[in-house]
Amino acid sequence: xxxxxxxxxxxxxxxxxxxxxxxxxxxxxxxxxxxxxxxxxxxxxxxxxxxxxxxxxxxxxxxxxxxxxxxxxxxxxxxxxxxxxxxxxxxxxxxxxxxxxxxxxxxxxxxxxxxxxxxxxxxxxxxxxxxxxxxxxxxxxxxxxxxxxxxxxxxxxxxxxxxxxxxxxxxxxxxxxxxxxxxxxxxxxxxxxxxxxxxxxxxxxxxxxxxxx
Amino acid sequence: xxxxxxxxxxxxxxxxxxxxxxxxxxxxxxxxxxxxxxxxxxxxxxxxxxxxxxxxxxxxxxxxxxxxxxxxxxxxxxxxxxxxxxxxxxxxxxxxxxxxxxxxxxxxxxxxxxxxxxxxxxxxxxxxxxxxxxxxxxxxxxxxxxxxxxxxxxxxxxxxxxxxxxxxxxxxxxxxxxxxxxxxxxxxxxxxxxxxxxxxxxxxxxxxxxxxxxxxxxxxxxxxxxxxxxxxxxxxxxxxxxxxxxxxxxxxxxxxxxxxxxxxxxxxxxxxxxxxxxxxxxxxxxxxxxxxxxxxxxxxxxxxxxxxxxxxxxxxxxxxxxxxxxxxxxxxxxxxxxxxxxxxxxxx
Amino acid sequence: xxxxxxxxxxxxxxxxxxxxxxxxxxxxxxxxxxxxxxxxxxxxxxxxxxxxxxxxxxxxxxxxxxxxxxxxxxxxxxxxxxxxxxxxxxxxxxxxxxxxxxxxxxxxxxxxxxxxxxxxxxxxxxxxxxxxxxxxxxxxxxxxxxxxxxxxxxxxxxxxxxxxxxxxxxxxxxxxxxxxxxxxxxxxxxxxxxxxx
Numbered sequence: 001x002x003x004x005x006x007x008x009x010x011x012x013x014x015x016x017x018x019x020x021x022x023x024x025x026x027x028x029x030x031x032x033x034x035x036x037x038x039x040x041x042x043x044x045x046x047x048x049x050x051x052x053x054x055x056x057x058x059x060x061x062x063x064x065x066x067x068x069x070x071x072x073x074x075x076x077x078x079x080x081x082x083x084x085x086x087x088x089x090x091x092x093x094x095x096x097x098x099x100x101x102x103x104x105x106x107x108x109x110x111x112x113x114x115x116x117x118x119x120x121x122x123x124x125x126x127x128x129x130x131x132x133x134x135x136x137x138x139x140x141x142x143x144x145x146x147x148x149x150x151x152x153x154x155x156x157x158x159x160x161x162x163x164x165x166x167x168x169x170x171x172x173x174x175x176x177x178x179x180x181x182x183x184x185x186x187x188x189x190x191x192x193x194x195x196x197x198x199x200x201x202x203x204x205x206x207x208x209x210x211x212x213x
Numbered sequence: 214x215x216x217x218x219x220x221x222x223x224x225x226x227x228x229x230x231x232x233x234x235x236x237x238x239x240x241x242x243x244x245x246x247x248x249x250x251x252x253x254x255x256x257x258x259x260x261x262x263x264x265x266x267x268x269x270x271x272x273x274x275x276x277x278x279x280x281x282x283x284x285x286x287x288x289x290x291x292x293x294x295x296x297x298x299x300x301x302x303x304x305x306x307x308x309x310x311x312x313x314x315x316x317x318x319x320x321x322x323x324x325x326x327x328x329x330x331x332x333x334x335x336x337x338x339x340x341x342x343x344x345x346x347x348x349x350x351x352x353x354x355x356x357x358x359x360x361x362x363x364x365x366x367x368x369x370x371x372x373x374x375x376x377x378x379x380x381x382x383x384x385x386x387x388x389x390x391x392x393x394x395x396x397x398x399x400x401x402x403x404x405x406x407x408x409x410x411x412x413x414x415x416x417x418x419x420x421x422x423x424x425x426x427x428x429x430x431x432x433x434x435x436x437x438x439x440x441x442x443x444x445x446x447x448x449x450x451x452x453x454x455x456x457x458x459x460x461x462x463x464x465x466x467x468x469x470x471x472x473x474x475x476x477x478x479x480x481x482x483x484x485x486x487x488x489x490x491x492x493x494x495x496x497x498x499x500x501x502x503x504x505x506x507x508x509x510x511x512x513x514x515x516x517x518x519x520x521x522x523x524x525x526x527x528x529x530x531x532x533x534x535x536x537x538x539x540x541x542x543x544x545x546x547x548x549x550x551x552x553x554x555x556x557x558x559x560x561x
Numbered sequence: 562x563x564x565x566x567x568x569x570x571x572x573x574x575x576x577x578x579x580x581x582x583x584x585x586x587x588x589x590x591x592x593x594x595x596x597x598x599x600x601x602x603x604x605x606x607x608x609x610x611x612x613x614x615x616x617x618x619x620x621x622x623x624x625x626x627x628x629x630x631x632x633x634x635x636x637x638x639x640x641x642x643x644x645x646x647x648x649x650x651x652x653x654x655x656x657x658x659x660x661x662x663x664x665x666x667x668x669x670x671x672x673x674x675x676x677x678x679x680x681x682x683x684x685x686x687x688x689x690x691x692x693x694x695x696x697x698x699x700x701x702x703x704x705x706x707x708x709x710x711x712x713x714x715x716x717x718x719x720x721x722x723x724x725x726x727x728x729x730x731x732x733x734x735x736x737x738x739x740x741x742x743x744x745x746x747x748x749x750x751x752x753x754x755x756x757x758x
Contacts, residue, residue: 069336069337069340108669109669109670109671109672110669110670110671110672113388113671113672114671116388117388117389117391117392117395120388120389120392121344121392121395121396124344124347124348125340125344128339128340128343128344128347129336129340132336132339132340132343132509132511133336134510134544134545134546135546137546138546156385159384159385159388160380160381160384160385161381161384162384162385162388162673163380163383163384163649163650163673165380165646165649165650165676166376166377166380166381168377169377169380169381250571250608250610253602253603253608253610254571257602265602267600267601267602267603267604268600268601268604269598269599269600269601270576270578270581270598270599271581271595271598271599273593273595274668275661276595276598276600276661277600278600278661279600279602279612279614279660280659280660281658281659281660281661282659284623284656284657284658284659285623285657285659287656287657288623288624288626288627288653288656288657289623289626291627291653292626292627359629359651360629362629362630363628363629363630363631367630367631372630372631372632372644372647373646373647375630376630376632376646376647376648376649379629379630379649380649380650383649383650383651383673384673387671387673388671461670461671462670462671463652463668463670463674464668464669464670465670469655469656469661472652472656473656476653476656
């Protein structure tokens with residue numbers, strides 16, 4: 001009964017909340033009213049926008065030493081996560097069956113495990129830093145913690161189901177994924193989509209003033 | 214017809230003569246062998262530990278080995294030792310510590326806490342410690358499920374539910390193992406220098422570390438007990454990690470004997486670490502007054518430093534690293550003024 | 562109650578591997594999994610012997626003792642079987658088995674070995690007898706049909722015997738009596754050093 005719900009109605013519900021929610025949020029952000037910029041343009045805004053989207057992947061030289069842990073752990077987590085989300089064999093098959101109708105070459109199994117290990121270690125280090133650094137702890141909201149822990153739980157339930165031999169474990173993983181999808185549009189996880197318009201906006205704003213941000 | 218019979222009789226007669234030739238030895242009595250090749254099978258049976266490697270058209274790991282007597286030995290060892298004794302060992306350690314707490318109580322500080330703090334562990338060091346701790350606890354629990362789950366948990370959950378738990382434990386245990394190794398290596402890099410044994414450590418040990426009696430014992434940044442725990446974790450942890458890596462990668466063609474040895478080493482190391490880590494957890498939490506703050510905020514009370522690590526305390530005073538209670542509160546983002554805190558909360 | 566066993570007569574085995582082929586074919590076993598194998602000791606030398614070995618269905622099976630999820634069970638006939646739905650693919654039974662009977666479909670690093678597969682004495686598994694589920698997971702169930710394992714049936718020299726242990730020991734005893742001093746045991750007939758004195 002629960003299995004039917006998780007594989008059926010709840011899945012479609014979570015997909016709907018996710019897709020409509022993400023689009024709604026993005027539309028609200030991108031089409032929000034902005035004050036007309038009356039300054040004299042000294043540089044190109046669009047060039048600045050595109051430049052900033054990519055340049056922000058590397059931290060500014062002045063603060064880089066202070067944020068080494070976040071940068072390293074952050075990349076470990078994100079790269080590991082994307083590798084296993086899109087190139088782990090069970091996920092490739094899932095995406096082929098449920099979305100695209102075609103698949104692509106998956107990683108060898110040890111690659112999948114390695115990516116997962118990077119992702120886990122990165123996430124644990126990041127969340128611990130959030131808890132142990134006094135400034136981060138004070139400015140962290142419940143949203144930050146729930147997002148981190150929910151992502152961890154999704155990854156963990158996936159890890160528990162690795163043998164792919166017990167349908168209850170697979171269902172548990174799928175259920176936590178659905179919870180994450182429902183939570184996604186209302187949380188800081190929206191940074192997945194908003195980081196591009198955000199960086200572009202900052203880059204455009206400074207680029208118009210002739211500053212490489 | 215008669216010629217053939219005559220010829221036959223002649224041949225037989227000749228044979229008789231040949232049999233009695235002088236240089237041939239008399240025929241030996243017939244040897245009754247009910248099991249031909251008894252020596253060969255004794256070797257194969259491996260009673261003296263030698264493994265006879267044959268060949269097989271079926272290619273694979275150990276396919277040429279007919280009998281591996283080590284396998285049963287390993288299985289019986291596992292059942293009769295770690296499985297039987299691991300829960301006892303762990304419960305015994307917990308009970309001993311409980312008893313110690315009841316009798317000796319919390320190790321206090323003369324004069325109590327002053328409120329003046331000194332930085333002991335940076336953010337990064339605390340992150341490393343807690344990463345290792347979380348990963349270790351997870352590995353310990355999943356490992357115990359696999360070790361003692363059959364006698365202890367199957368009666369509770371039944372076979373189907375337990376096999377799901379066991380599969381989940383096995384997969385996650387194998388995945389988190391290398392994470393433990395990486396965390397361990399980071400700990401090695403970060404703390405090794407401060408844990409090298411130095412002058413004064415032997416005195417600390419001989420004085421019982423201050424546990425026995427109320428005497429003051431001198432210690433450096435880390436006392437001898439902490440150093441020994443550190444090296445135990447590093448060495449036993451490395452042994453566990455390497456044996457674990459051997460166990461989890463059968464693609465290198467390790468035979469069953471290597472796997473069995475790796476498993477024994479892995480389990481025994483794990484039980485040692487689990488048992489001593491309970492002591493470590495006790496010491497870092499309720500066992501000693503003022504210790505737990507070290508791994509939370511990274512700061513420790515100067516009185517605690519004077520009491521337990523006086524050689525380091527001297528350095529702290531020399532380098533003027535001691536901060537006041539107000540400064541500490543400010544760094545933590547709290548204020549000693551309670552009204553101030555509540556006002557900030559309301560403004561949010 | 563019958564106590565089912567295998568017995569491979571080393572004097573008769575000619576390493577033809579018919580038993581291996583029969584088992585693989587009848588039970589539809591995937592690549593890489595070898596329930597039965599023929600091992601040849603002292604290949605090419607005096608005293609060469611071959612033995613066909615698969616699960617020996619031990620009375621005190623070390624695999625059953627060591628399994629962390631207790632997935633093994635012994636039927637009334639003494640056949641040791643296991644439940645693939647419960648197996649977690651840890652490999653301990655493989656380490657414990659003296660004969661290397663447990664087989665696994667995967668052998669990659671960090672991968673689960675997959676569900677263990679082994680000789681079932683052609684007796685299937687815990688699923689319903691002769692159902693398609695049983696065949697997919699465990700292979701043919703010949704015992705339920707009143708037949709004996711196919712490896713023994715297919716043995717070209719009747720070296721491999723399978724069946725009730727009393728019947729098997731009877732057959733083998735008769736063979737030993739009829740053989741007398743073995744012509745294959747060179748040490749008896751032709752070693753001059755042994756004959757002197």
